[in-house]
Amino acid sequence: MTEELDNTSKNQDVERIDKASSKSLMLFKTDIDRYGSDITAMSDFFDEYVQQMTLSLREQSALEIVSELPVANLGIITDVIHQADVIMRGNITLLPDFENLPLDVKSKLKKGLYKVGESKQVDGNLRAVILDENDVRIKDITLKKVINDSGNIETVRSIGNQLQMRQMYAKLTDIQEFQTYQLEKDRDRDIIVPFLDARALVLEAENKESDEERVLLLKEADGKIRTAINAIYADIETTSKRFARLTNIPFVQFGNPLNRYMGYLTSDFQIATKYVGVRMQLLEYMGDTKTAKAVLQQYQHVMYDVLTKPVTRKGLSTAALMHDYFPYNKTNMNCWYTFSKEMRPALESGIRTLELSMNGEYKNDVYIVSVEDVNDEEKE
Numbered sequence: 520m521t522e523e524l525d526n527t528s529k530n531q532d533v534e535r536i537d538k539a540s541s542k543s544l545m546l547f548k549t550d551i552d553r554y555g556s557d558i559t560a561m562s563d564f565f566d567e568y569v570q571q572m573t574l575s576l577r578e579q580s581a582l583e584i585v586s587e588l589p590v591a592n593l594g595i596i597t598d599v600i601h602q603a604d605v606i607m608r609g610n611i612t613l614l615p616d617f618e619n620l621p622l623d624v625k626s627k628l629k630k631g632l633y634k635v636g637e638s639k640q641v642d643g644n645l646r647a648v649i650l651d652e653n654d655v656r657i658k659d660i661t662l663k664k665v666i667n668d669s670g671n672i673e674t675v676r677s678i679g680n681q682l683q684m685r686q687m688y689a690k691l692t693d694i695q696e697f698q699t700y701q702l703e704k705d706r707d708r709d710i711i712v713p714f715l716d717a718r719a720l721v722l723e724a725e726n727k728e729s730d731e732e733r734v735l736l737l738k739e740a741d742g743k744i745r746t747a748i749n750a751i752y753a754d755i756e757t758t759s760k761r762f763a764r765l766t767n768i769p770f771v772q773f774g775n776p777l778n779r780y781m782g783y784l785t786s787d788f789q790i791a792t793k794y795v796g797v798r799m800q801l802l803e804y805m806g807d808t809k810t811a812k813a814v815l816q817q818y819q820h821v822m823y824d825v826l827t828k829p830v831t832r833k834g835l836s837t838a839a840l841m842h843d844y845f846p847y848n849k850t851n852m853n854c855w856y857t858f859s860k861e862m863r864p865a866l867e868s869g870i871r872t873l874e875l876s877m878n879g880e881y882k883n884d885v886y887i888v889s890v891e892d893v894n895d896e897e898k899e
Contacts, residue, residue, distance in 0.1 A: 544725050546800060547718055556715060559789060564796050569681050572674050573614045577887055580671045582663035596647045596660060597635040612678065616889040624658065649890065658890045665885040673808050675885050676876050680815055683869045684796045690858050691789040709750040714794060717743035737801055744798045751791040752821055758783050759837040763830040766840055777844050812877050823866045826859050
């Protein structure tokens, strides 16, 4: 039995090496990513990865040009064009593909000189187009539906997962801007140092010519990040309990130590989100998508508990307590209430979607939005 398990483990390692050898490894890109120690100043690690997966979908998937818009109005298309960002609405995902869009057109769109409008095609259907200052059609916007197959289904799912992580991180970053804190040495030791160790291993793996050596280093890095994530989850649990206990003390004063605990929690939420995103990318690079989904599932449940799990005798959650005791000002009024209100349904939807995905039941329509030269035969 032991021999069978050893053989299974060896076969899985060989499979991961094969999958990793066909991919480029460049997770940490900026100087701060590679050499800095301030985790909050590093890249978000989400946008670049989504762009890579979008490019992979475009190059490796069969695409079907769509004549009718899959959405009720042009508002969503306009958001994709102006923000040059991925947009998700319901079970539809729109991915921008603007590599060939001239810089002057991008600039005028950003300034509002150009806009997105509608134009009737020969067959009478409406299509999205870019109009200049005189409402003259200068570029066509084409939707190309990604045809799902066994080769791209995991990429499609990964895009959705990374977008949810990015949404969570963006919300936490907004809150983080209004609160300063100093991480103490024990938090550095338990939470920061393991991640920095993992980064060092990933950077070392980049320079290895042997696929086997590279995967061994990445597996060691994954273990370091796993340790850091578990330390953060434990700290969230401990700090939430201590914070709740402190609020039960009669006549408790606003400010320290309440602010200190809220600072720790805000930091934990933000760093956990970043670590989970990095670990998922490492696992997916090694071909271990099943574990990557389990990592995301654990994160979703931890954050959902922060929003919903009672930590006081009155039934208040950690997020509700943060709202009650946070030192709001005019610029961040009710930010924790807003965070809870927006992220609770997002997490509930994400948990359901991930469960369906893990059972092979989730279906998501993905469209690549590209801008192309006007076809003279269709021009009005």
